[in-house]
Amino acid sequence: MTRGFYIGRFQPYHNGHHRMVDRIASEVDELVLGIGSAGDSHSRHDPFTAGERIMMITKSLVEYDLVTYAVPIEDLDRNSVWVSHVQSMSPDFEVAYSNNPLVIQLFEEAGVEVRQSPMFNREELEGTEVRERMIEDEDWESLVPGPVTDVISETDGIERIQRVSETDANGI
Ligand SMILES: Nc1ncnc2c1ncn2[C@@H]1O[C@H](COP(=O)(O)OP(=O)(O)OP(=O)(O)O)[C@@H](O)[C@H]1O
Numbered sequence: 001m002t003r004g005f006y007i008g009r010f011q012p013y014h015n016g017h018h019r020m021v022d023r024i025a026s027e028v029d030e031l032v033l034g035i036g037s038a039g040d041s042h043s044r045h046d047p048f049t050a051g052e053r054i055m056m057i058t059k060s061l062v063e064y065d066l067v068t069y070a071v072p073i074e075d076l077d078r079n080s081v082w083v084s085h086v087q088s089m090s091p092d093f094e095v096a097y098s099n100n101p102l103v104i105q106l107f108e109e110a111g112v113e114v115r116q117s118p119m120f121n122r123e124e125l126e127g128t129e130v131r132e133r134m135i136e137d138e139d140w141e142s143l144v145p146g147p148v149t150d151v152i153s154e155t156d157g158i159e160r161i162q163r164v165s166e167t168d169a170n171g172i
């Protein structure tokens, strides 16, 4: 039995993440999705709460024959203990999946096997691009799994990101 761990901010969960899960699902029996920067929400860069991201992921992964766990992981000011922090919050896992250079380095230094994946259609399948389209009222729905559209509709997510983007001077 192999359990994997895949962390991201998932702001929002999009088809690039879903393609990566598709690949991971062929390699593990169980998968932990780490909801990174779990305390962040209501900004252009991080509009959605941890709870909303859990809903997006849980509903999108129903299609897979895979046991999944979504675990919120708050950020720490100290990178040196971040892997221990992750391990304290997550079910045990044998392999971590990430394309983020810092995440890869921290796991490898802690002796955890890391697997990367190709970037799928990165011109469009990028959280920043999805959020820009949400703010500009352009087509973002085609970039995310159907259940994510439903969750964003149910939680008035477009109204939120458009409203915070008027006052939030930080980058998208
Ligand atoms: N299109 C993609 N194909 C494969 N992996 C991806 C893709 N987009 C993101 N990832 C990977 O998924 C993980 C989580 O990514 P993250 O939630 O930061 O999404 P992002 O699209 O990079 O978002 P943002 O633009 O908000 O930074 C990272 O390891 C990232 O490299």
Ligand SMILES: NC(=O)c1ccc[n+]([C@@H]2O[C@H](COP(=O)(O)O)[C@@H](O)[C@H]2O)c1
Pocket (backbone or CB within 6 Å): 007, 008, 009, 010, 035, 036, 037, 038, 074, 075, 076, 077, 078, 079, 082, 098, 099, 100, 102, 103, 106
């Ligand atoms: N010191 C820390 O808190 C620390 C270190 C490395 C990654 N992280 C988090 O892990 C997640 C990585 O996800 P992304 O690949 O989506 O950036 C982010 O939420 C990031 O903030 C946190």
